[in-house]
Amino acid sequence: MSSNPPKLLDGNALAALWKQKIKVACAAFDQKPCLAAVLVGSDGASQSYVQFKMKDCQEVGFQSKLIQLPENTSQASLLQTIEDLNKDASVHGYIVQLPLPKHIDEQTIVAAIDPTKDVDGFHPLHAGRLMLGRPGFVPATPWGIVAMIDHYNIPTEGAEIAIIGRSHIVGRPLSVLLSSSPKNGTVTLLHSKSKNLKEHCLRADILIAALGKPGFVTADMVKQGAVVIDVGTTRVQDHSIARGWRLKGDVDFEQVAPKTKAISPVPGGVGPMTRIGLLHNTLEAYKTFNP
Amino acid sequence: MSSNPPKLLDGNALAALWKQKIKVACAAFDQKPCLAAVLVGSDGASQSYVQFKMKDCQEVGFQSKLIQLPENTSQASLLQTIEDLNKDASVHGYIVQLPLPKHIDEQTIVAAIDPTKDVDGFHPLHAGRLMLGRPGFVPATPWGIVAMIDHYNIPTEGAEIAIIGRSHIVGRPLSVLLSSSPKNGTVTLLHSKSKNLKEHCLRADILIAALGKPGFVTADMVKQGAVVIDVGTTRVQDHSIARGWRLKGDVDFEQVAPKTKAISPVPGGVGPMTRIGLLHNTLEAYKTFNP
Numbered sequence: 204m205s206s207n208p209p210k211l212l213d214g215n216a217l218a219a220l221w222k223q224k225i226k227v228a229c230a231a232f233d234q235k236p237c238l239a240a241v242l243v244g245s246d247g248a249s250q251s252y253v254q255f256k257m258k259d260c261q262e263v264g265f266q267s268k269l270i271q272l273p274e275n276t277s278q279a280s281l282l283q284t285i286e287d288l289n290k291d292a293s294v295h296g297y298i299v300q301l302p303l304p305k306h307i308d309e310q311t312i313v314a315a316i317d318p319t320k321d322v323d324g325f326h327p328l329h330a331g332r333l334m335l336g337r338p339g340f341v342p343a344t345p346w347g348i349v350a351m352i353d354h355y356n357i358p359t360e361g362a363e364i365a366i367i368g369r370s371h372i373v374g375r376p377l378s379v380l381l382s383s384s385p386k387n388g389t390v391t392l393l394h395s396k397s398k399n400l401k402e403h404c405l406r407a408d409i410l411i412a413a414l415g416k417p418g419f420v421t422a423d424m425v426k427q428g429a430v431v432i433d434v435g436t437t438r439v440q441d442h443s444i445a446r447g448w449r450l451k452g453d454v455d456f457e458q459v460a461p462k463t464k465a466i467s468p469v470p471g472g473v474g475p476m477t478r479i480g481l482l483h484n485t486l487e488a489y490k491t492f493n494p
Numbered sequence: 495m496s497s498n499p500p501k502l503l504d505g506n507a508l509a510a511l512w513k514q515k516i517k518v519a520c521a522a523f524d525q526k527p528c529l530a531a532v533l534v535g536s537d538g539a540s541q542s543y544v545q546f547k548m549k550d551c552q553e554v555g556f557q558s559k560l561i562q563l564p565e566n567t568s569q570a571s572l573l574q575t576i577e578d579l580n581k582d583a584s585v586h587g588y589i590v591q592l593p594l595p596k597h598i599d600e601q602t603i604v605a606a607i608d609p610t611k612d613v614d615g616f617h618p619l620h621a622g623r624l625m626l627g628r629p630g631f632v633p634a635t636p637w638g639i640v641a642m643i644d645h646y647n648i649p650t651e652g653a654e655i656a657i658i659g660r661s662h663i664v665g666r667p668l669s670v671l672l673s674s675s676p677k678n679g680t681v682t683l684l685h686s687k688s689k690n691l692k693e694h695c696l697r698a699d700i701l702i703a704a705l706g707k708p709g710f711v712t713a714d715m716v717k718q719g720a721v722v723i724d725v726g727t728t729r730v731q732d733h734s735i736a737r738g739w740r741l742k743g744d745v746d747f748e749q750v751a752p753k754t755k756a757i758s759p760v761p762g763g764v765g766p767m768t769r770i771g772l773l774h775n776t777l778e779a780y781k782t783f784n785p
Contacts, residue, residue: 327619327622328619331617331619331620332621333622334662361689371625389682389684390682398680403680
């Protein structure tokens with residue numbers, strides 16, 4: 204057991220600080236940054252994510268624009284929308300909410316977004332810039348995690364860092380960011396084919412769970428005094444709540460927290476910082492238009 | 495000590511097989527693939543690398559074109575050469591030999607190369623495609639190492655893989671390739687800031703040394719029965735040879751080899767396969783012109 208209670212990596216509090224900072228920056232602009240979101244179809248989760256993003260814009264003083272298209276929108280028609288957004292000087296950054304309906308090829312869509320407006324950072328050019336250590340838009344979740352690490356002064360140089368999950372939008376880019384200068388961690392990227400996963404986790408000074416399996420990380424997988432960052436946000440049934448579900452992370456928080464030096468909760472950890480990532484990138488996109 | 499002598503990962507023999515394969519493919523084409531190389535200045539090592547590349551083209555039946563520019567070539571003038579090559583339909587792929595003189599910004603130059611002709615795979619778009627698991631030109635050295643792993647049927651799925659060195663052209667892309675599907679290794683990327691480097695190496699089923707420090711990997715860092723791949727090619731003084739130098743790898747071969755299941759020598763290991771990588775990418779570039 205840890206002699207001191209673990210520090211909570213409070214994503215809500217940190218996000219509030221960032222929102223204030225962005226709001227102040229925004230107040231100084233005559234023309235306001237504008238984020239557009241394209242939503243195809245009526246998936247419930249996607250709709251609520253997009254609503255949150257629009258609400259975040261409002262809070263910090265950004266303009267926002269929601270383009271809702273029916274489920275049966277053709278790929279050609281969506282590409283036309285993208286072309287329009289690429290040309291629209293009043294839109295500084297935009298996202299196409301994923302996943303898209305199955306008849307639309309996501310890679311084709313993402314590649315059509317003007318990289319200077321691709322505030323999700325999903326375009327291959329941004330992935331390449333990230334890999335080569337050059338400026339570009341970092342996807343929102345890895346950005347948020349790095350911002351959290353920075354804020355809480357978590358030492359990364361030479362630290363043993365285990366990341367579980369190699370998705371293109373979280374684990375993979377995070378593994379590159381944390382093993383590159385200036386973070387300089389020693390990163391092991393773990394995934395479904397890894398053997399000795401527990402042993403790798405037990406060696407980690409910083410353990411990051413981004414695999415999307417609720418409660419996967421248990422106390423026996425965590426080194427005493429480690430920092431644990433939980434990226435999981437799975438909706439699990441909970442009929443004690445009116446909406447019928449709650450978010451559950453990849454870490455068994457109750458069991459794991461007492462062993463850690465610091466830990467991010469779910470909800471209220473990485474999630475709020477992911478939302479800041481999008482605002483941050485939108486502000487950066489705006490600045491490239493108004494340098 | 496190993497009961498069986500280690501298998502030699504013979505880059506020369508494998509490169510000869512590949513050359514034959516590419517030569518046969520090339521013989522079937524009326525118009526031949528053409529690789530151009532731009533060499534700025536008169537650095538001795540760069541000149542000999544470029545000469546090797548031109549010679550390789552000749553051997554497999556490719557056309558080649560060497561564009562030599564003086565050391566004091568301006569960046570604008572080099573960019574014009576690149577623009578000409580981008581437009582030149584007779585050139586299917588080209589490289590700009592690095593390093594460039596200090597008054598020229600390499601990133602600007604590389605970003606100006608048409609990605610469809612960037613057979614070095616250095617353009618950020620190729621780095622991004624590699625990171626996202628999409629088709630693109632893989633830099634020659636990581637390509638050659640993966641080809642070697644494939645040829646010798648070295649199991650990678652779930653294997654513990656330690657890579658020493660995180661350069662943009664070797665360690666970093668290799669770490670992505672080997673930890674992605676279909677290789678599915680558990681990769682730890684080690685570098686100058688890593689602590690416990692020896693412990694990580696000792697756990698590795700596959701140890702890849704790409705840091706450029708001759709003899710860095712010693713026998714006490716290698717697990718009995720591991721596969722060791724040596725990417726180092728440092729020129730060290732050797733006055734017993736007329737030219738005054740020889741190539742030395744990052745691995746102390748004599749001492750390490752007896753502990754390994756398989757090991758690549760220097761010279762004659764990764765080096766020849768790196769040269770095949772360029773031919774392979776040129777052939778692929780040609781096919782995009784003549785699908």
